[in-house]
Amino acid sequence: xxxxxxxxxxxxxxxxxxxxxxxxxxxxxxxxxxxxxxxxxxxxxxxxxxxxxxxxxxxxxxxxxxxxxxxxxxxxxxxxxxxxxxxxxxxxxxxxxxxxxxxxxxxxxxxxxxxxxxxxxxxxxxxxxxxxxxxxxxxxxxxxxxxxxxxxxxxxxxxxxxxxxxxxxxxxxxxxxxxxxxxxxxxxxxxxxxxxxxxxxxxxxxxxxxxxxxxxxxxxxxxxxxxxxxxxxxxxxxxxxxxxxxxxxxxxxxxxxxxxxxxxxxxxxxxxxxxxxxxxxxxxxxxxxxxxxxxxxxxxxxxxxxxxxxxxxxxxxxxxxxxxxxxxxxxxxxxxxxxxxxxxxxxxxxxxxxxxxxxxxxxxxxxxxxxxxxxxxxxxxxxxxxxxxxxxxxxxxxxxxxxxxxxxxxxxxxxxxxxxxxxxxxxxxxxxxxxxxx
Ligand code: SF4
Ligand code: SF4
Ligand code: SF4
Numbered sequence: 001x002x003x004x005x006x007x008x009x010x011x012x013x014x015x016x017x018x019x020x021x022x023x024x025x026x027x028x029x030x031x032x033x034x035x036x037x038x039x040x041x042x043x044x045x046x047x048x049x050x051x052x053x054x055x056x057x058x059x060x061x062x063x064x065x066x067x068x069x070x071x072x073x074x075x076x077x078x079x080x081x082x083x084x085x086x087x088x089x090x091x092x093x094x095x096x097x098x099x100x101x102x103x104x105x106x107x108x109x110x111x112x113x114x115x116x117x118x119x120x121x122x123x124x125x126x127x128x129x130x131x132x133x134x135x136x137x138x139x140x141x142x143x144x145x146x147x148x149x150x151x152x153x154x155x156x157x158x159x160x161x162x163x164x165x166x167x168x169x170x171x172x173x174x175x176x177x178x179x180x181x182x183x184x185x186x187x188x189x190x191x192x193x194x195x196x197x198x199x200x201x202x203x204x205x206x207x208x209x210x211x212x213x214x215x216x217x218x219x220x221x222x223x224x225x226x227x228x229x230x231x232x233x234x235x236x237x238x239x240x241x242x243x244x245x246x247x248x249x250x251x252x253x254x255x256x257x258x259x260x261x262x263x264x265x266x267x268x269x270x271x272x273x274x275x276x277x278x279x280x281x282x283x284x285x286x287x288x289x290x291x292x293x294x295x296x297x298x299x300x301x302x303x304x305x306x307x308x309x310x311x312x313x314x315x316x317x318x319x320x321x322x323x324x325x326x327x328x329x330x331x332x333x334x335x336x337x338x339x340x341x342x343x344x345x346x347x348x349x350x351x352x353x354x355x356x357x358x359x360x361x362x363x364x365x366x367x368x369x370x371x372x373x374x375x376x377x378x379x380x381x382x383x384x385x386x387x388x389x390x391x392x393x394x395x396x397x398x399x400x401x402x403x404x405x406x407x408x409x410x411x412x413x414x415x416x417x418x419x420x421x422x423x424x425x426x427x428x429x430x431x432x433x434x435x436x437x438x
Contacts, residue, residue, distance in 0.1 A: 018052070019059040019075050019246045020430075026050050026071045032063035037387040037421055038186050056189055058388060060182040060421050061243030061273075061430020074243055077270040078280060084235035084269070085132040091227065092235045094133040095215045096124060098140055099241040099426040100274045106433045107278035108288040119293040126295035127277075130286045133237065135227065138297045140304035142215035146179055147317070149208040151324025154416055158329065161413075162374065171207070172199045174383075174398065174414035176391075177317050178206040181248035182421030186388035191395075197402065201395070204417075212238045212245055213254055216267035219301060220257035226300045231257060231265055238271045241429030244421070245271040273431025315348055315363075315384045316425065318418040322367065322382060325416075330370040342367055348384050361390045362397075366412065381412040386420045 022032070028047040040056035041063065043049075052063075064072040084090045102112045104127070105120035112120040128136045156170035178184060184205065191201040208214075215238070220231040227234075238245060248254070249268040257265045272280065281288070296302075326334040342348075346365040366381045385394055394417060404411040422429050 013075050014247055014250045015252075018054045018057050019243050020052065020057060020061055020064055021073055022050050022052055022063070023071045023073060024049070027069050029068065031066050031068055032072065035062045035066040037062060037182070037389050038189075039389060058182040058185040058189075058421060059244040059247040060388075062422060064243070065430050065432070065434055074273075075246060076272075076276060077246065078272055078276050081235075081237050081270050081272055082280070084237070089233055090235050091135065091229050091233055092133040092237060093135045093137060093219050093223065094128045094237050094239055095137055095139045095142070095212065095219070095268075096128065096239040097212065097241060097426065098143060099429060099432070100124065100239050100277070102427060103241060103274045103432045104278065106435070107274070110288070122293050122295040123288065123291035125297050126292040127281050127286055127288070128239070129295070130291070131280050131284045136297045137215070137219065137223070137301040138304060139211050139215055139238070141301045142211040142218065144305055145214045145218070146208050146211045147320040147324060149214075150175075150177065150179075150206050150317070151321045152328065153206055153208060154321055154325045155328045158325070158369075158371075158378070158380070158415055161415075162371065162376075162378070164374070171203050172197065174204060174417050176205045176417045177321075177419055178208055179210040179317060180244070180419060180421050180426075181210065181242070182244040183388045183391070183419040185244065185247065186391070186421065190392075196395070196399065210248065212240065212271075213248065213267055215301070216249075216254070217257040220265055220267070223301050232263065234265075235269045236267075238268050239274070239277045240271050241274050241426045241432045242271075242422075243273060243430040245431075273429075275431060275433060278433070315418065317420075318348070318382050318384050318416060319343075321416055321418075326367075326369055329372065331372040334367075338367065348382065361385060361387050362394055364412075379413060380415040382415065383417045385417065386423055386425060388419065388421045391417075391419055 026049050028050060030043065030046055032050060033041045033043060037060065038056055038058045040053050042051050042053055061074060064074055084092050101121040101124050104124045105112050110116065110120060125136050154175050156167050157173050157175050160167040160170035161173045187202060187205060194201045216236050219236050220234055224231040224234055238249065249271050254267045255264060257267050323334050342365050346363060348363040348365040362383060362385050364381055364383045366379050368377050369380045370377045383394060385391060398414055401412050401414065420426065
């Protein structure tokens, strides 16, 4: 079965060397160095052959997207996906990520705008069926699970920090997000051996799986039951804006979906990027213009809330976690006026034009959260970062803040840090369409 070959392939190539590599015919223009968020590209200087240090690379594909000469390759799983589609014994489930639906139309000269976003999204669902995949469920379903878990984890960490009995096992504050595999890889390679206040820095990263990795095991257990399918015959494909997801799904710890002690499967069998999905659509001869503008995903694992859809944009995970945490701690919804005022003043969601200035890479906002059970209000500071290496500056701020006296008015309670490796979040991920004219 295709998934067995896929597993061998990804173990050897992706886990061994990584997803992205620079070709020998590199022109040495240095563009990739400017965009690498992990300082993973080595060079002898302008005009010289550039190389990737695979021990530092986070597989994000930003160099590939921005190489003006297309001299950077990525490992593709598309052949294995095609083999699974062609196998009548295999049931292929597609899980498109939130950011794919926005970019899919771009590949076919129909960029999604406010007016046509639903039509482009529907065309994506229809195209998934037309290329031969059997079930299309929406990763937004799992994004809701991730945010519920991350939000409740945040609540427990805050209660632990406030000394509430029964929450001693909760991790330390601030809680960093875990849904970006580029950032998680960066943390492992750069902070893996570091501590803060007696805790490993990695303990600050949420224990919640990313939406893609939550989706897979649920699809192969609950989903398989709903479909009446043997999970051994299910091939789960994530359609993603992200090349780092290819590394994430092949991590050995994510071979865990089980319907019995001796029946364990890949949680997710393959990842194809938005670009590769568009390639599949073209190769299959699907006519984009004739795709159904009202197609829906299949019921069962597609229901979603607004929290899921904002995941792909910088600040989206933070906002969803804040909404969840606030509701649990305060016993009421986050008031819209408070939310609007603070978020507009700080521009933490980076609304409007995308900006890549250094001072936009880390944004902070402090929101008063009433903790109903303790009858106190906690001024909680949230931060949003893009670019993994900017977490170095975030940790510097956190460490400096920790040195301040508790009575110092400048002292903050950092509770939550959202990190997205790519500029602006997944919407600009390394697997999205490449626009040389942009
Ligand atoms: S951007 Fe491309 S051509 Fe330029 S140095 Fe990097 S890999 Fe080489
Ligand atoms: S894939 Fe990302 S981390 Fe790796 S070299 Fe390219 S830009 Fe840097
Ligand atoms: S920001 Fe999104 S696209 Fe970029 S590495 Fe992280 S998860 Fe992937």
